[in-house]
Amino acid sequence: MPQIRAINATRTAIGGCQRRTCSDHGRSGPVRRHQARSAPLAARAFTIGRCMEMFPAERTAAVRRLSLVRLSSEIARSVATVGRVAVEGEVVQPGPSRSGAVYFTLRDRVAQITVVCPRARLARCRTVHGERVCVTGTLGYLNERGQLQLFADEVAPVGEGAILAAIADVRRRLSAEGLLDRARRPLPLLPRTVGVVCGADAAVRADIESVVAARFPGYPVAFEEVAVSGPGAAESVVGALQALDARSDVDVVILARGGGDPASLLPFSDEELCRAICASATPVVTAIGHERDRPLCDEVADRRCGTPSLAASAVVPDEAALRAQLDALMDSIRATCTDALSTSSDRLEAIDLRAALRSGEETAVERLDHAAGRLQLVDLGRRVADASRRLASVDWRSSLTRRLAAVDGDLAGRRRTLDALDPARVLSRGYAIVRTADGDVVRSPAQVDAGDELDVAVAQGRIHAAVRHDAHDAHDDAGAP
Structure with a gap:
């Protein structure tokens, strides 16, 4: 991570700049207080303000009578000769002004100065209360206020402030990609092999091995010893993590390191390491420093432990507890099987097989009858549906008209037949x-x-008549000459 890795070099350059600034004006260090108190007033002004050369040595004996405007002008001119400076101190009460600039007090143990961050320079000025920074800029003297100010071109954190600023930048990028809020993977209950990335120092490895020996003697642990501080440490930790992740037998990886100052823990806030943890297919447990240490890798790991010993306890199972659980499970299984066999035996003894068979046969017959009834209902339903479809397709009005016409024709024919057979009609034709x-x-x-x-x-009408001759007489009369 470029920001974090350049912090130490920047701090060294700033210190050299400060030493050069003071030595250029003839001061090799701070003036002792007892020397300042013992010197005359003019000598004190000469000693304290020598770097501005406001009172040359040859004029200290004479008193110059100056107007306030002239004095302010000479002070401003002398301040302007100091040039561009880099000053380190603590930020106190930063706040914006109406013009958009930011004002704060830069304070050290025995001195302070007002710093102005112009609106155009705010992007390069980090002003956090209580943070130690290096202010690069030029001095300015305000005549109307009689105030000396430092106009900042850049305000950069130094020491722990620089570290925190760099970590905050990485945290923002990771958070924007959702890596800080990703779902954490559960740790395996019984990992085949535990991978450990740690330094070459014996303390961390000894702590882990001691915990493993106490919890599960002989448990498989694969150590990858790498550089955990200094240049290239982050790259070495990433390489070891990827090597363990590539092993098929490693089910969990511990990143472990002993305690140290914030600068020594910087590799574990490296952006590439955080991304490697997120990309790992194997769950990762971090145990960096002590409980109070919180590098950025803790925020992306699947679990964070305060110390390497706690991490080993979290991933290595307790053999005694496992054996106790197994024994309890076996006892439970035996009891369950015994109860099941006893219950089944009692049920078998209570069953009348013949009655059960008869009951089964009757049940089967009932089910068949029920199925047959359902089939009949299904067939009847199908027939009703067919009839409904046929009825729906009939044109009732035309069909009824045709039927009525056919009935009328049949009635007319029958009427004619009846008329032809009516005796009254026969009689009307002369019959009797x-x-x-x-x-x-x-x-x-x-x-x-x-x-x-x-x-x-x-x-x-009717005619009453009498038979004059019978049939025999008629025949006889017919045969007479």
Whole structure:
């Protein structure tokens, strides 16, 4: 990570710049207080303000009478000769002004100065209260206020402030990609092999091995010893993590390191290391420094532990506890099997097999009857549906009209037949119906004798007649000469 790796070099350059600035004006260090108190007033002004040369040595004995405007002008001119400076101190109470600039007090143990960050320079000025920074800029003297100010071109954090600023930049980038809020992977209950990335120092490895020996003697642990501080440490940790992640037998990886100052823990806030942890297919547990240390890799790891010993306890199972759990499970399985066998045996003894068979047969018959009934219902439903479809397709009005016409035609034909057979119509054509006195219709002469009375029905009424000759007489008369 370029920002973090350049911090130490920047801090060295700033210190050299400060030493050169003071030595250029003849001061090799701070003025001792007892020397300043013992010197005359003019000598104190000469000693303290020597770097500005406001009072040359040859004029200290004479008193110059100056106007306030002239004095302010000479002070401003002398301040302007100091040039561009880099000053380190603590930021106190930063705040914006109406013009958009930011003002704060740069304070050290025994001195302070007002710093102005112009609006155009705010992008290069980091002003956080309480943070130690290096202010690069030029001095300016305000005549109307009689105030000396440092106009900043850049405000950069130094020491822990620089470290925190660099880590904050990385955190913002990771958060923007959702890597800080990703779902954490669960740790395996019984990993085949535990991978450990640690330094070459014996303390961290000894702590982990001690915990492993106490919890599960002989448990497989694969150590990758790399540089964990200094230049190239982040790259070496990333390489070791990727090597363990590529092993098929490693189910969890521990990143472990002992405690140290924030600068020595910088490799574990490296952006590439954080991304490698997120990209790892193997769950990663971090144990960096002590409980109070929180490098950035802790925020992306699947689990964070305060110390390497706690990390080993989190991933290495407790053999005694596992054996106790297995024994309890076996006892539970045995008890469950015994209870099940006993219950099944009791049920078998209580079952009447013949009754069960009869019951099963009756149940089967009932199910068959029920199925047959359902089939009939299904067939009836299908037939009803077919009839409904046929009925829906019939044109009732035209069909009824045709049927009525056919019935009318049939009635007319029957009426004609009845008319043709009606006796009244036959009588109207000159025919007569002859009945005996008993009402029998005379169909043959043999049915009557001479002297029988007859009832003759004609179209216009009835005629009473008598038989003069019977059938025999008629035949005889017909044969006489």
